[in-house]
Amino acid sequence: MKVFMVTDMEGVAGVVSFTQQSYPDGKYYEQAKLLETAEVNAAVEGLLDAGVTDILVWDGHGAGGIHFETLHPAAKLLHGRPSPPWSRLNEVIARYDVVVMVGQHAMAGVMTGNQNHTQNSQTIDYYKLNGRLIGEIGQIALYFGAFGLPLIFLSGELDACREAEALVTGITTVAVKEGLGRGSAISLSAPEARRLIRAGIRAAVEKQRRDPIPPLVWPGPYVLEKRFFHTDSADTAANQPGVERVDSQTVRLHGNDVRDVIYR
Ligand SMILES: [Zn+2]
Numbered sequence: 001m002k003v004f005m006v007t008d009m010e011g012v013a014g015v016v017s018f019t020q021q022s023y024p025d026g027k028y029y030e031q032a033k034l035l036e037t038a039e040v041n042a043a044v045e046g047l048l049d050a051g052v053t054d055i056l057v058w059d060g061h062g063a064g065g066i067h068f069e070t071l072h073p074a075a076k077l078l079h080g081r082p083s084p085p086w087s088r089l090n091e092v093i094a095r096y097d098v099v100v101m102v103g104q105h106a107m108a109g110v111m112t113g114n115q116n117h118t119q120n121s122q123t124i125d126y127y128k129l130n131g132r133l134i135g136e137i138g139q140i141a142l143y144f145g146a147f148g149l150p151l152i153f154l155s156g157e158l159d160a161c162r163e164a165e166a167l168v169t170g171i172t173t174v175a176v177k178e179g180l181g182r183g184s185a186i187s188l189s190a191p192e193a194r195r196l197i198r199a200g201i202r203a204a205v206e207k208q209r210r211d212p213i214p215p216l217v218w219p220g221p222y223v224l225e226k227r228f229f230h231t232d233s234a235d236t237a238a239n240q241p242g243v244e245r246v247d248s249q250t251v252r253l254h255g256n257d258v259r260d261v262i263y264r
Contacts, residue, residue: 011156042194104156107135114179172204
């Protein structure tokens with residue numbers, strides 16, 4: 001089994017603040033990268049425990065969340081901004097069998113979700129796909145699902161785990177903190193978070209071998225509705241060809257392939 005690991009920072013135990021930790025000008029940003037990388041390494045250890053040797057870590061946090069020097073030697077790192085063109089990234093995704101997520105946060109608007117947001121924490125009110133609210137977990141599950149990769153494991157904040165479970169029946173999740181609000185949470189200790197991630201991802205791989213979860217595919221055609229906090233963001237989005245302006249803050253994108261709409 002070849003594993004593609006999508007990583008983020010806001011769902012890592014101990015990383016509780018956008019301004020102090022998750023934003024690149026945060027006072028404790030470098031320390032937060034170490035916390036994230038240690039959780040990623042715990043996931044890599046768990047994969048190795050399960051006999052997985054081909055592991056690609058995608059640094060999915062805005063300005064980068066992986067501390068390169070301390071990344072586990074068994075992992076390769078896909079990183080850099082801007083992200084590669086989808087055409088090139090798609091070739092890489094197609095080499096893998098399953099997708100897993102580490103360090104994940106809930107979608108924008110989840111009341112208790114620590115650092116809840118969807119893509120851009122300063123501009124996006126919500127995304128709805130075919131009328132259903134989705135966040136970054138849904139985006140990954142559906143995009144990778146279109147390539148035949150099931151999402152089999154997620155670690156992060158408790159609301160993110162609930163969000164993943166609502167999307168993917170049978171997914172294994174590990175909650176490393178319980179959000180109390182957008183800026184507060186109860187975190188497990190770092191060693192305990194890492195212990196649970198290592199054991200959880202191993203169990204997810206073993207379960208996938210016994211009783212496979214299918215890739216997540218919703219029936220098309222697809223309508224992605226994006227609502228922004230401010231009208232200028234909607235103005236910019238509406239300037240792309242084929243984008244429908246719904247109201248002053250909302251646009252809709254249409255497509256027959258989910259991959260054509262979900263990251264536009
Ligand atoms: Zn992030």
